[in-house]
Amino acid sequence: MDAMFHLRGGALHVEDVPLQAIAERFGTPTYVYSRAALTGAYRAFESAFRSAFESALVPARAAGAARARPPLVCYAVKANPNLAILNLFARLGSGFDIVSAGELARVVAAGGAPSRVVFSGVGKSAAELKVALEAGILCFNIESIPELHRLEQVAGACGRVAPVSIRVNPDVNPNTHPYITTGLNENKFGVNHHDALALYRAARGCRHLRITGIDCHIGSQITEIAPYADALERILELVDQLAAEGIVLEHVDLGGGLGIRYSEECPPSVDEYAATITRIFGARPQRLVFEPGRLMVGNAGLLLTRVEYLKPGPVKNFAIVDAAMNDLMRPALYEAYHEVLPVVPRAGDACWYDVVGPVCESGDWLARNRALVLEEGDLLAIASAGAYGMSMSSNYNTRPRAAEVMVDGANLHEVRARERIEQLFEGESLLP
Numbered sequence: 302m303d304a305m306f307h308l309r310g311g312a313l314h315v316e317d318v319p320l321q322a323i324a325e326r327f328g329t330p331t332y333v334y335s336r337a338a339l340t341g342a343y344r345a346f347e348s349a350f351r352s353a354f355e356s357a358l359v360p361a362r363a364a365g366a367a368r369a370r371p372p373l374v375c376y377a378v379k380a381n382p383n384l385a386i387l388n389l390f391a392r393l394g395s396g397f398d399i400v401s402a403g404e405l406a407r408v409v410a411a412g413g414a415p416s417r418v419v420f421s422g423v424g425k426s427a428a429e430l431k432v433a434l435e436a437g438i439l440c441f442n443i444e445s446i447p448e449l450h451r452l453e454q455v456a457g458a459c460g461r462v463a464p465v466s467i468r469v470n471p472d473v474n475p476n477t478h479p480y481i482t483t484g485l486n487e488n489k490f491g492v493n494h495h496d497a498l499a500l501y502r503a504a505r506g507c508r509h510l511r512i513t514g515i516d517c518h519i520g521s522q523i524t525e526i527a528p529y530a531d532a533l534e535r536i537l538e539l540v541d542q543l544a545a546e547g548i549v550l551e552h553v554d555l556g557g558g559l560g561i562r563y564s565e566e567c568p569p570s571v572d573e574y575a576a577t578i579t580r581i582f583g584a585r586p587q588r589l590v591f592e593p594g595r596l597m598v599g600n601a602g603l604l605l606t607r608v609e610y611l612k613p614g615p616v617k618n619f620a621i622v623d624a625a626m627n628d629l630m631r632p633a634l635y636e637a638y639h640e641v642l643p644v645v646p647r648a649g650d651a652c653w654y655d656v657v658g659p660v661c662e663s664g665d666w667l668a669r670n671r672a673l674v675l676e677e678g679d680l681l682a683i684a685s686a687g688a689y690g691m692s693m694s695s696n697y698n699t700r701p702r703a704a705e706v707m708v709d710g711a712n713l714h715e716v717r718a719r720e721r722i723e724q725l726f727e728g729e730s731l732l733p
């Protein structure tokens with residue numbers, strides 16, 4: 302977790318607020334975010350690139366190369382789309398990577414600039430393309446020939462010219478969970494790098510498209526630098542081939558995917574990432590674009606939950622908590638590891654527990670085999686839950702979604718109210 306989450310006087314705090322106070326005021330389960338941690342993550346990324354870029358450019362400038370624009374960070378909204386978080390990033394100057402009209406609406410509602418939005422995803426509908434075109438987004442990341450044709454049609458019908466980038470699948474293995482690997486030939490994403498040139502040529506022939514960039518996104522929770530280096534080299538080969546054909550790009554978008562520490566992982570630091578990319582990129586004139594999601598929010602949030610029951614069993618002990626797979630589905634879906642921290646650690650002999658929720662599935666677990674000293678009613682923090690926690694939550698078992706709270710120094714802001722049960726079937730009706 303970010304250093305903004307820390308033990309003080311025997312109790313876990315977020316910035317200056319004890320988590321017990323949040324549980325008392327807002328109940329549980331509740332997602333808790335730290336404004337300082339979010340800001341810190343954004344600034345660390347941006348400044349790593351600024352300094353790597355500045356130092357790499359010194360020799361190039363001396364050689365008379367044009368000064369490249371600073372990289373553009375397009376926060377991947379899917380990681381955590383809460384308006385307060387989007388607004389915070391927008392105020393810090395961030396752009397956004399979206400994958401639906403819904404995400405675009407959130408960006409706009411949060412005060413984000415459409416002119417800093419890139420639109421990714423393999424299945425954009427005509428309606429979504431139109432809305433994004435009319436909003437004036439920075440770029441459509443095109444993932445197939447039929448999508449290219451559809452965008453040409455939609456743009457023609459609106460009398461506009463759509464800025465496009467081709468999402469290239471560089472066929473490199475990011476060595477992460479198979480469900481979140483996206484840059485291999487067997488994945489549905491992007492256009493095979495051997496076919497990319499043909500797509501650019503096709504795009505060049507489209508009256509309502511303007512080629513502006515190239516992009517890739519090879520996967521998520523990547524903990525090695527080599528796959529990024531390989532992907533970038535493949536992308537740059539294409540950039541050069543395109544230039545030779547007179548197709549000059551304005552930006553190169555390397556996607557997101559840089560991993561965070563959940564437990565023992567040692568992902569590359571943002572400085573190492575920035576230095577490697579900048580070194581390979583050299584003094585090219587294009588603007589670099591990134592789409593980090595998890596890195597911006599993952600360790601800036603936790604899920605606060607309360608122990609309902611302790612249930613000893615013949616094989617295992619269960620700590621049954623009031624958060625479940627519907628609140629945080631990463632363990633059920635990917636067998637993901639999240640640290641479990643007692644909010645007020647107790648002295649005594651630890652017991653081995655599986656931390657599970659009330660949902661009626663054996664897959665409903667949040668953590669397995671954890672040594673904890675627990676009593677009924679204790680508060681637990683499920684760490685590193687800021688990314689793909691709330692955004693992947695559901696109402697399974699007709700459970701209202703958790704509240705979300707942002708800590709800012711000693712202040713608390715409820716940035717999403719806990720859902721009420723009545724809301725859950727508001728749109729439903731009985732048969733006549």
Ligand code: LLP
Pocket residue numbers: 377380398421422481518520521522556557558559592593594595596631635688689693
């Ligand atoms: N750009 C594109 C086109 C993406 O598909 C994604 C994530 C990102 C950027 C941001 O990737 P990040 O920096 O967050 O790794 N639910 C999974 C992660 C799914 C990621 C999907 N795409 C999880 O909980 O681990």
